[in-house]
Amino acid sequence: MNFFIKTFGCIQNTADSERIKTFYWNEGFIETDDWKKSDLVIINTCIIRESAENRVYGLINEIDKWNIKNNKHIKIIVTGCLAGLAHKDKTGKKLSQLKRDFPAVSEFLPIEKISFEIEPLRGKSEIALIPISFGCSNFCSYCIVPFAKGPEISRKIEAILNDIDKAIKDDFKQVMLIGQNVNSYGNDFTEATLVSMGKKRFKSLFPKLLEEVAKKDLEKISFVSSNPWDFSDELIETIAKNSNIDRLLHLPFQAGDDDVLKNMNRGYTSKEYLELVEKIRSKIPDVRFSTDIIIGFPGEDEKAFENTVELCKKAKFEIAYINKYSPRKGTVSAKLYKDEIPMKEKKRRWIILNDLINKK
């Protein structure tokens, strides 16, 4: 029996697909790189944008049509965010709707059913991806992830270190710790509450975890994604004193205007973000930053966009992943705000920021 896996979306999905592959290898399946030669297609989905979701539906329909035309019975399993969102809808309507719309899909499988403790098949990559947490409890107003993946759940520190030891045994010299909000790792284990940048937080165990990982025989340790409100002084100290922790830090800011940030439910102001960048620079002189930006969020008038441009000039990012806002059904921003900025204007703003950061 052959299986084919198609992975959409973020690095978390890439890591999940590595575990899914192992699961099917262990069941006696062989991986193929052509879905037409497979008996089973697994689609690991991303629904962060409507266009990504539509690509998933397109692939399901293509396989279905091909099955009918060629009298084949390739089985389709859908996992990832689409399956997660359907299963987390307590009314059951989303799952029933999907089953009605896509009868060719045998199962909408929540990714949690594939255990974290399966040893992943890492292929030819030079970097071992190590999931440290799953889900997100932040509820940024534009984001579907907390609804699709549920609240943040951290893996046990021993299990993570064990994964890293295995990767080292397999000759990996680089690891990337991954999660939707890596620097809040362990929030769900700890009790003490504190408030950071307008968000009520629990004490993060991420610096402790990072300290342990840095003691291992590794040349480079990186992590994504971290968030400003969880970037503690303890974390900065930990990075500063361990030279094998990557100096390129990914620190999404999303917008440089305080009203827009508030409507995004990001919690911090542009001033607080810049102060954090400066603090990190003062402790880690060779640090570089990459970031995520959303342009054209509702309420981003010309002045608000200029504030974003100004922040970029001051922060001096090395790389920026710039996304044009599109409302995602089921999110708070899609319910509350009108997507009022024309696509032409979003494209213009995208070019300005891309020229400023990525083309310099």
Ligand code: SF4
């Ligand atoms: S931190 Fe915000 S943007 Fe990132 S996954 Fe969580 S809710 Fe989404």
